[in-house]
Amino acid sequence: MATLELAISDDVAAAPARRRRSLGPLFWAAIGWIALVLAVAILAPVLPLPSPIDMDMLERRAPFSVEHWLGTHGPGRDELARAIFGARISLIVGLCAPVIGLTIGGALGLLAGYFRGRFEALVVGSMDVLLAFPPLILALAVTAYLGQSILYLTLIIGVLGIPAFMRVARASTLTLARREFVIAAEALGATHLRILLRELLPNVMLPLIAFFLLGVAVTIVAEGVLSFLGLGVPPPIPSWGSMIGEGRESLDVAPRLAFMPAIAMFLTVLSFNLIGDSLRALTDPRQGAL
Amino acid sequence: MSGPVLLSVDGVAVDLPTPRGNLRAVDHVDLTVGAGRTLGIVGESGSGKTMLSRAILQLLPKKARLSGRVLFDGQDLARCDATVLRKLRARSLAVVFQDPMTSLNPVLTIGTQLIETLQAHLALEFQAAWQRSVDLLAAVGIPAPEQRLLQYPHQLSGGMRQRVAIAIALSCEPKLLIADEPTTALDVTIQAQILDLLAREQRRRHMAMILITHDLGVVAGRTDEVAVMYAGRVVERAPTAALFRKMRMPYTEALLAAIPKLDAAPHTPLPAISGRPPDPTRPLGGCSFAPRCRYVDDRCRQEKPVLVAAESPDHQYACFHPIPIALAEAM
Numbered sequence: 001m002a003t004l005e006l007a008i009s010d011d012v013a014a015a016p017a018r019r020r021r022s023l024g025p026l027f028w029a030a031i032g033w034i035a036l037v038l039a040v041a042i043l044a045p046v047l048p049l050p051s052p053i054d055m056d057m058l059e060r061r062a063p064f065s066v067e068h069w070l071g072t073h074g075p076g077r078d079e080l081a082r083a084i085f086g087a088r089i090s091l092i093v094g095l096c097a098p099v100i101g102l103t104i105g106g107a108l109g110l111l112a113g114y115f116r117g118r119f120e121a122l123v124v125g126s127m128d129v130l131l132a133f134p135p136l137i138l139a140l141a142v143t144a145y146l147g148q149s150i151l152y153l154t155l156i157i158g159v160l161g162i163p164a165f166m167r168v169a170r171a172s173t174l175t176l177a178r179r180e181f182v183i184a185a186e187a188l189g190a191t192h193l194r195i196l197l198r199e200l201l202p203n204v205m206l207p208l209i210a211f212f213l214l215g216v217a218v219t220i221v222a223e224g225v226l227s228f229l230g231l232g233v234p235p236p237i238p239s240w241g242s243m244i245g246e247g248r249e250s251l252d253v254a255p256r257l258a259f260m261p262a263i264a265m266f267l268t269v270l271s272f273n274l275i276g277d278s279l280r281a282l283t284d285p286r287q288g289a290l
Numbered sequence: 291m292s293g294p295v296l297l298s299v300d301g302v303a304v305d306l307p308t309p310r311g312n313l314r315a316v317d318h319v320d321l322t323v324g325a326g327r328t329l330g331i332v333g334e335s336g337s338g339k340t341m342l343s344r345a346i347l348q349l350l351p352k353k354a355r356l357s358g359r360v361l362f363d364g365q366d367l368a369r370c371d372a373t374v375l376r377k378l379r380a381r382s383l384a385v386v387f388q389d390p391m392t393s394l395n396p397v398l399t400i401g402t403q404l405i406e407t408l409q410a411h412l413a414l415e416f417q418a419a420w421q422r423s424v425d426l427l428a429a430v431g432i433p434a435p436e437q438r439l440l441q442y443p444h445q446l447s448g449g450m451r452q453r454v455a456i457a458i459a460l461s462c463e464p465k466l467l468i469a470d471e472p473t474t475a476l477d478v479t480i481q482a483q484i485l486d487l488l489a490r491e492q493r494r495r496h497m498a499m500i501l502i503t504h505d506l507g508v509v510a511g512r513t514d515e516v517a518v519m520y521a522g523r524v525v526e527r528a529p530t531a532a533l534f535r536k537m538r539m540p541y542t543e544a545l546l547a548a549i550p551k552l553d554a555a556p557h558t559p560l561p562a563i564s565g566r567p568p569d570p571t572r573p574l575g576g577c578s579f580a581p582r583c584r585y586v587d588d589r590c591r592q593e594k595p596v597l598v599a600a601e602s603p604d605h606q607y608a609c610f611h612p613i614p615i616a617l618a619e620a621m
Contacts, residue, residue: 116352117352178351179392180387180388180389180392180393181392181393181394181395181396183349183385183387184385184386184387184393184455184458184459185407186349186379187347187349187379187383187384187385187468188379188380188383188384188407188411188458188459188462189376189377189378189379189380189381189383189411189462190376190380190410191376194410198395198398198406199395202395202397202398203395203396203397205397206397
């Protein structure tokens with residue numbers, strides 16, 4: 001017994017040190033990059049930037065200069081301003097679309113995993129249908145009928161993310177729903193609502209949040225792909241994806257036009273993934289307990 | 291049995307559909323528990339103890355079928371609607387499980403779990419619920435309860451967690467506490483403490499308790515009555531003292547013999563029960579214990595013995611060849 005107790009207290013004492021180590025410089029670099037991108041995206045209208053839409057016909061595809069820090073692109077718009085305003089689109093879509101998936105998919109998965117039976121069959125079945133639907137066709141159809149806008153773009157990507165969130169939520173609910181703490185709560189007369197919200201949701205939230213940050217990263221890329229294909233926000237509003245798409249045309253003359261937004265996107269996606277991983281490791285109170 | 295009957299289980303059977311066929315986990319069990327009394331249910335793994343407790347709480351897996359009646363305080367739990375059942379559970383029933391690792395919510399602090407339970411049941415203010423939680427934790431023997439309330443389950447040792455689980459179970463003053471192998475996952479030294487704690491709180495709150503275990507030693511000093519289960523059936527039932535004085539069922543005898551004795555000479559072989567419990571999806575025609583019993587004869591293999599009264603109506607056993615009283619007393 002004595003040795004067992006010792007082992008437990010050692011483990012507890014060692015845990016904080018291990019956690020602190022896991023937040024290395026990479027994590028802080030990622031936080032720093034995201035903070036920078038968020039700050040400039042939010043402050044974009046008040047920053048002393050040239051307009052991202054006005055064209056400077058005398059400075060077409062200009063190299064780096066004091067006037068245009070990152071140069072200009074083909075029609076002569078300022079690249080830095082476009083990258084910063086493009087970040088707004090990427091972040092709005094990247095953060096809002098997974099929220100749709102998180103709330104709707106998470107709720108459906110939680111309910112399906114808890115109540116099982118016909119409801120579960122219905123939810124899983126309809127999610128399979130949604131998964132089987134080719135995403136690009138859906139995006140094409142929606143933009144063809146409803147037109148291009150940030151709202152529709154967000155909705156399309158958000159709805160397409162629902163099945164994945166549903167599956168994550170359902171899988172973890174299934175493993176938790178017959179755990180003894182749930183049965184104990186039921187034995188104490190807890191309502192279904194209470195069990196769902198207080199016993200299951202806090203447990204299911206952990207994998208969901210990690211998956212959400214992954215979803216943000218994936219969505220930023222997806223928005224880039226759609227914009228690259230011309231299905232994203234309508235020009236001349238810049239987004240990283242459409243900037244890469246436009247830069248493609250002058251890849252031989254000025255490769256920086258495609259590479260700079262690509263690097264910005266790469267760093268942002270990497271940062272979200274790094275933060276997601278570190279946060280999951282940090283906030284999981286089940287560490288070593290289960 | 292003295293005092294009013296709190297819980298009476300009448301002919302309860304639980305059937306679980308499995309891919310290999312119907313599994314009868316509990317087979318026509320009759321039991322009664324008086325208010326403030328303790329019933330021990332003893333049996334090896336798979337004998338249906340846990341399923342019986344889930345049947346009493348109406349917490350069986352969704353596909354399980356329950357037949358028979360579970361009368362609690364005059365109400366048939368198997369037939370009352372969800373709202374009534376929930377209120378009844380909230381007021382009167384509680385359960386403590388075997389594994390304190392999984393019986394507490396891993397992502398909520400001890401305090402959150404206790405306080406929310408209290409607030410949900412007793413409509414207390416946060417301050418009052420907090421104070422009450424501190425008192426409860428102190429009552430179950432947890433030092434520095436204020437600090438513990440802020441901790442997560444994984445920061446506590448197994449014994450501590452089981453104390454917390456007991457505190458949560460006791461928080462709404464249940465009339466019946468079902469303790470399903472509450473000490474099996476714990477160290478031997480902690481076992482005795484937890485059992486003493488349960489006994490003390492039970493006396494103090496005048497609550498009835500069903501103590502489920504596979505260890506006859508656990509029920510010996512702490513129960514008023516014992517039911518021995520085998521293959522889903524109650525095979526012997528008696529007031530605790532009478533059972534240990536003169537057990538009649540060969541299975542009970544074998545269970546008792548299988549407990550290691552402190553005063554035995556070193557290297558004494560432990561008389562284990564040979565063979566395994568019968569496959570519950572293939573019921574035997576005769577006595578379920580027949581293949582492992584040393585008194586078995588042809589009748590045992592063909593006919594199922596029913597519970598019959600021994601010399602007192604309190605003591606019942608299901609066997610054609612009970613251990614003779616003289617011999618039982620000598621043991």
